[in-house]
Amino acid sequence: MEREITRVLTPSEGALRLGADLILSGRLVAMPTETVYGLGGDATNPEAARRIFQVKGRPLDNPIIVHVSCSEEAREVGRMTPLAEDLARAFWPGPLTLVVPSRGVVPREFLGGLDTVGIRCPSHPVARRLIEISGVPIGAPSANRSGRPSPTDALTVLEDLEGLIPLILDGGPCEVGLESTVVDVTGSEPVILRQGGVTERMIVQAVGRVQVAAGEELLRRSPGTRHRHYAPEVPVLLWDRSVPVQCPPGRVGYVGISDPPFEVAWSVRPRDLREYAFLLFRTFREMERGGASVIVAELPERGEALGDAIRDRLIRASGGRGLAKSRSRC
Template sequence: MQAENGNKVKTLVFRVSEENFDSVLERVSAIIKHGGTVAFPTETVYGLGADGLNPEAVLKIFEAKKRPPGNPLSLLVHSREDVERVSRNIPQNAFRLMDTFWPGPLTIVLEKNDIVPDITSGGLKSIGVRMPDHRVPLELIKKAGTPLAAPSANLSGKPSPSLASHVISDLTGRIDAILDGGEASIGLESTVIDMTAKPPIVLRPGAVSLEDLESVIGKVRSGYKNSEAGNEPDLSEKKAGQKYGHYIPDTKVVLVEGEGKLVSEKLVKLLESYRSEGQKVGLLLSDETSKETATFLALQNLDLYECLLLGPREEPEVAARKLFEGLRKLDRKGLDVIVADGSFSRFGLGEALINRLREASSIKIVA
């Protein structure tokens, strides 16, 4: 934690392996038990964990991330007993979702029990809970003996961390320990569904799609920012992921959405305009858009361009794993603008991918 006088704590970094797994987890679980903060991998992104039932420990998460007060956190749990410990009046449909999608990338918002401190829930009467599909946090929760408050392990508002190097860059000197467990397999945060609403509301898209949810519990509303449905509800309470901006690099991001070649044509016009102004441009492109704009780019001053490929349009799960790393890489290049390709399929992780791109961008263009 960074103290008020500017002093920094020593951040321990462990590369987790099969050989040292038990010893490392014992050591960092002791940090959690003593009110400390530990960053660790999950299947979605890296999380920053502390004892979610200890308000002093949770405060350290806010301080480390520079997270605005009142912004609710979710809890990572190890078992159904943990869920019943921190929440009450759990609807049967919530149990059906747990049976179907847990452990996995789904956060379920439930009515909270009094044991959950107000600082963890942001003063709300509800709390998000998730059982991650990753050995490291599950064992850490078990050994620490408490659910973990665990937002993404990055400075608040910035692109989420899919690699330990992202956490090291953002939070060294601000937290007690970082567990390096390699790349997050999904790369985007979990789906969040509010089960205190009727019908339930998807607050954030992720790897579990709205269609997946409806196949288990029936009608579900889309309530996240920039949802395609265009019918965002006027929520009386802002839940996890709804209250503040996310995923925003320092460099301005322009998102171009649309179908295939229309996006490529619009990108060429944009790049011509930026070139005429002498601006340095970063590009986050699908493989197809890169090919469709290759002739134009080959004729340009390539010193003005930095291009990263996210993968095929029809494989948004590939782009999802690369997105936050791509935003971070381009953000370090001293560019004037990042232009992002929004031509990816909306199937699977596609809706979540486009949602994160929309959140990261300050200008949105439809081709």
């Protein structure tokens, strides 16, 4: 693949029109959303899908979420069931992806070979405007090399993708910091495939019911559920605050709401789970750049608002590895 000259531009109307022209020519543009930065391409163009998979080094069976600017566009892309319509009214625009039967508008290259499509209407004005000017749905996974922590600012996108894409639209830091919640609505019950900014409790309040998927066949309908994801280049170890643990060797970075369980080289202490989600991927990147030899992350309790989404990202980033237990703190 030829090297690109990567431009980073503030999202003026001229920059957005440049981005739309690139997308319509089959090329890729990194765009801000409220969740993380996305690597966008024309979701009706199979060549754009091939470029996305090539640039990211993404497994071909990992479907790409399609972004639209309104519910009317979503109905053209997928068969919006009554349940999907209810959830769209409750949470769109916002950090919720709905998996519905595909209408065939989006080529199978974007769908990981499936007959379903994940659709999202983002709330970020830059993403919405880019979709509107382009006049096509935009397929956009996170704008990073596959498996790395998702980017929440333009500098991080540049760090991973400089020379691989022509344009990054710099809309500032992302508001949520974690990818969207993905919900399968092909049946009579909504099923959460991936936890995110729209929580289980919020979905129950909106439609009265929800399940959480466990089976491989259903999980493959969502990105970020089967392959290794979100991992910095240094090990991530999980800490359950109820358990005394051993101190790992080396320069230890720590992220968590509680006090760290031992002395660390530096720590990031979010005030609550919302700030934890906002800071998580940025912290991974900053500690990696700063020379940490290991990152210790506090594992939130199950069932807390956003706690399940943070747990999911931490478990995938760490490969499920926890700190070694000890009789006394070090």
